[in-house]
Amino acid sequence: MTRTRRPTVHLLCGYAASGKTTVARRLSADIGAVRFTLDEWMLSLYDWVPDDPEYGPAAERAKELIWSVASQCLGLGLDVVLDWSQWSRERRKAWSSRATDASANVVIHYLEVPLDEALRRLAARNLERPPGTHQLGIDEARSFFEEYFEPPHINEGLELVIERVT
Template sequence: MRTAHLIHGYLGAGKTTFAKALEKEAIAIRFTQDEWMKKLYGDDPPAEQFAGCTNRVSELMEEMWTRCLQVGVDVVLDFGFWSRAERDRVRSVICSLGADCRLYRLSCSDDEAWKRIEARNLKRDSSLYIARNTFEVLKARFEPLSDDESRIEV
C-alpha cells in the first residue's frame, strides 16, 4: 500500500537527517520544506514575508506529494507537523487518497538541538538560517503529539 511518512519534531531534532535515510529505505520521494524555501527565497527570508512564502511552498508541495500518492509512489513529508490541526488535516488527505500514514516523532534536548542549528547555520547548505531568538520564540507554536496519536519513536 502507498505510504506517507510524516516526520514530527522541533527545530534541530534531526528530522531532515532521518528523512534522507528513510527516503532511501522506503524508496520514497522526500519533501523537505526548508530545501524548497531556500531554493525559492534564500536562506533567510524577511520575517514579514515568511508566512506567505511558507504557505506558497506548502501548497506547491502538497500538489506534488498528493500526486505521488495517487500514482503509487510513497512520500516522506519532512515538515515538522508542529500543530495537531495540521497533522489531522494531512492524515485526512492521506486517508482520502487511500494511502497509509506513518508518523515518526524525533526529539532531543534543547541544548543538543541548538548545537545542531549553530553548526547548520555555519554551513547554510539546504537549511534556513535560524537565530537563537527565533529558536526560543517558535517553541510556543510547537504542539507535542497527543497520547492518542499513533507514532513511531525515533
C-alpha cells in the same frame, strides 16, 4: 496492475536541527519514498529566512505545490515524505487528513530531542550552513518552540514512530 498495499505519507515532527531531513533522506533511500523537503524548495525559490514577512504565505503556497505533486505520487502507489515539522496537533491533523483522503496510510516520525540539545545543534548548523538549511536565531527558536511545540501523542490516532536523538 493491481496494487496490494496502500502508499504511506511520512510526516516529520521535531525541533529545528533535530534531524528531520536526515530521517527524510534515510526513509527515501531505505523504502524508495519520494522526499519533499520544504526548506530546500523555499531556498531554491526565495532568498528569505523564516522570519521575513513574506516567508509564511510563500511557504504555504510551496506546501500546496508540493502536495499537488505528492498526491500524484500517492496515486501511483509511491510513498512520500513531507519534510517539514508537524509541530502542532492541528498541523498533524490537517496533513494526516489530506493523506487519508488520498487513500494513504500516515506515519508520524517524532524526533525526540531535548530543546537545549536541539538549540546546540542549531547553533552548530548556523555556523556550518549546510546546503538546504536556513539560519535561524537561537533565542527566537527557543521562544517559538517553548510557546507552540506540541509533541505528538499516540492518542492522536496516528501511527507514531519515536526516534530518540541524543
